[in-house]
Amino acid sequence: MKCVGTTIFVDNVEEVLDFYYQAFGLSTHYIDEQGTYGELACGVAKIAFASHPFAQSRFRQEYIRTQPKQPALGFELSLCCDNVAQSFAKAVAAGAEPLSPPATHQGLTYAYVRTLEGTLVVLSNEP
Numbered sequence: 001m002k003c004v005g006t007t008i009f010v011d012n013v014e015e016v017l018d019f020y021y022q023a024f025g026l027s028t029h030y031i032d033e034q035g036t037y038g039e040l041a042c043g044v045a046k047i048a049f050a051s052h053p054f055a056q057s058r059f060r061q062e063y064i065r066t067q068p069k070q071p072a073l074g075f076e077l078s079l080c081c082d083n084v085a086q087s088f089a090k091a092v093a094a095g096a097e098p099l100s101p102p103a104t105h106q107g108l109t110y111a112y113v114r115t116l117e118g119t120l121v122v123l124s125n126e127p
Helices: 013-024 052-059 084-093
Strands: 005-010 028-031 037-040 046-051 076-080 097-105 108-114 120-124
Touching (some): 013 028, 013 037, 046 052
Parallel strands (some): 005 046
Antiparallel strands (some): 037 046
């Protein structure tokens, strides 16, 4: 078995895809005609976004929605970049909430932001 991606359920798929482009430079790989499901072009594993109604139509169970004004859910997306400080500044300028500015520990530089829809993202220089 292998991981091929992750899907985050959001209020507005198109808005979130645009934010990820502005904040992290990740372009849209695919979006359905209804704008209820979209994927980022980000390498082998996909980062996808689906609307809450899309999610409910698939598995009909309640779940805790990611919301920027509520405490973050217990997971993070990890994005590797060449320049953590520059990537952190770009994400914050695009509207990400700065959580932990760039720091270095045992040769790894990392920083944390919280995205428009409330997802935690760690930016690091780890390959």
